[in-house]
Amino acid sequence: MIDLYFYPSPNGLKVTIMLEECGLPYRIQFVDITRGAQFAPEFLKISPNNKIPALVDSTQPQAPVSVFESGAILLYLAERTGQYLPAGGQARYRALQWLFWQVGGLGPMAGQAHHFRAFASEQVPYGIRRYTDECNRLYGVLNRALGESEWLAGEYSIADMACYPWIIPYERQGQRLEDFPHVARWFAAMGARGAVQKGLERGHEKAADAVGHTFLYGQTAASVSAHNNNEPSGDKQ
Ligand SMILES: N[C@@H](CCC(=O)N[C@@H](CS)C(=O)NCC(=O)O)C(=O)O
Known part of the structure; x- marks a missing residue:
């Protein structure tokens, strides 16, 4: 098991x-x-x-x-x-680079945005601005990538699965999906998958x-x- x-x-x-x-x-x-x-x-x-x-x-x-x-x-x-991960070559590294981008960038930055915007015991305007802006930049990166292919690594992969749960609380990160139309399209496609809903x-x-x-x-x-x-x-x- x-x-x-x-x-x-x-x-x-x-x-x-x-x-x-x-x-x-x-x-x-x-x-x-x-x-x-x-x-x-x-x-x-x-x-x-x-x-x-x-x-x-x-x-x-x-x-x-x-x-x-x-x-x-x-x-x-x-x-x-x-x-959900190509066996080799450029396709494999395309998926891995977005996986690492999520665990080293999107996750920690969005986590800090959640902290300063929703959970911090004191209001720290510099922290709120810094992490909201950095999330905004990262959403821009995601939007450009998803403007070029349906899924982050071309094919649906673990990179999409890693990013999606961090985009669900976009409002808590101070972001608007209307500003990122390719992210919005991908977000809807992810949410429509039966396995994603079950997860x-x-x-x-x-x-x-x-x-x-x-x-x-x-x-x-x-x-x-x-x-x-x-x-x-x-x-x-
Ligand atoms: N880099 C880790 C981060 C994991 C992480 O931050 N987990 C949080 C929940 S989302 C946690 O367990 N926090 C408990 C703690 O900080 O004591 C990963 O990607 O697995």
Whole structure:
């Protein structure tokens, strides 16, 4: 069985979308990151960065395969199934470059925009402007790419699956799809896919409440290590 350590946030949902696209059986192991479950020692053995998603595939003949980081998980599933990633040549690197663009750019920048616009405990106009503008620039990059081909890498691939859950909350990032018509066309095409709809049904993002804030924000090496050593999930950092 494949176990997906999951919370219904954009980085989790890209993996449920891929699993549904591939038609692989899997089991959800819910990790409530708003209550500190990401610091449980048994989870940290699988995901030492204390973040979801992580995946353990126990169906492999030699030994279970354990992977953390959403981009690595998408790559693993694509290679395991031979689907949604071209086998070689320029086409493969076209998909991989957009996958890396998402995990290194769109995801972190949109995440910061969410933080400063919706969750920060104080209003920081410079932070709001910086990340809203950077998201806007990235939407422009996406729009140009999608103006040249139907899907990011020509064929539908893990690159599209990685980006889509990060575009769903575009309003929270201060963006308007009307300004990016090729993104809007692609967004509608993604949302019309049955497997994408099924992947998203795995949960709806919960906004962090007051308790969640104490677990998700303000982490330092010291606070994480205190967590690992002492308290079970649910305690305040
Ligand atoms: N680079 C990581 C980012 C994963 C990530 O940020 N996960 C968030 C939820 S979307 C999380 O688990 N946060 C828990 C925490 O920060 O303690 C990936 O792509 O998998």
